[in-house]
Amino acid sequence: METDKRQLLEAAKEAKKYSYAPYSNFHVGAALYCKDGSIYTGCNIENAAFTPTNCAERTAVFKAVSEGKKDFLAIAVVGDREEPLTPCGVCRQVLTEFVDGSTFEVIMEDGAGGIKVMKLEELFPASFSPKDLQS
Numbered sequence: 001m002e003t004d005k006r007q008l009l010e011a012a013k014e015a016k017k018y019s020y021a022p023y024s025n026f027h028v029g030a031a032l033y034c035k036d037g038s039i040y041t042g043c044n045i046e047n048a049a050f051t052p053t054n055c056a057e058r059t060a061v062f063k064a065v066s067e068g069k070k071d072f073l074a075i076a077v078v079g080d081r082e083e084p085l086t087p088c089g090v091c092r093q094v095l096t097e098f099v100d101g102s103t104f105e106v107i108m109e110d111g112a113g114g115i116k117v118m119k120l121e122e123l124f125p126a127s128f129s130p131k132d133l134q135s
């Protein structure tokens with residue numbers, strides 16, 4: 001529902017306030033919506049060694065999984081820009097571990113005051129997922 005998506009985007013914006021991004025100065029917030037109705041937020045956390053940097057999306061996923069949640073319906077992502085911000089490839093792969101890409105929604109701002117929604121599968125087609133390890 002439209003209001004739920006707005007709510008999730010607002011939660012992502014709140015989380016963006018805690019973004020630790022002294023190197024890129026690009027602040028990102030995410031809010032992960034679980035099947036049980038709970039919301040886990042995350043921000044990007046950078047590091048002087050650069051590669052240990054964690055994206056907002058993965059922070060949210062790892063917080064949720066570490067508290068026993070693995071059933072996710074959607075994630076909202078907001079960044080320091082007007083255009084829609086899509087999760088990076090690493091985060092798409094991490095999400096693919098837990099969700100059905102044909103139904104899981106990535107919720108973004110469209111830069112014109114509206115909302116853009118994409119299915120994870122659109123962003124990450126032909127992905128390698130747990131079912132590929134089943135023989």
Ligand SMILES: O=c1ccn([C@H]2C[C@H](O)[C@@H](CO)O2)c(=O)[nH]1
Nearest residue numbers: 024026028044055056086087088
């Ligand atoms: O979808 C994205 C894209 C980038 N970043 C972070 C990683 C890094 O800290 C900064 C610049 O890439 O933004 C995210 O958190 N999520």
Ligand SMILES: [Zn+2]
Nearest residue numbers: 055087088091
């Ligand atoms: Zn990422």
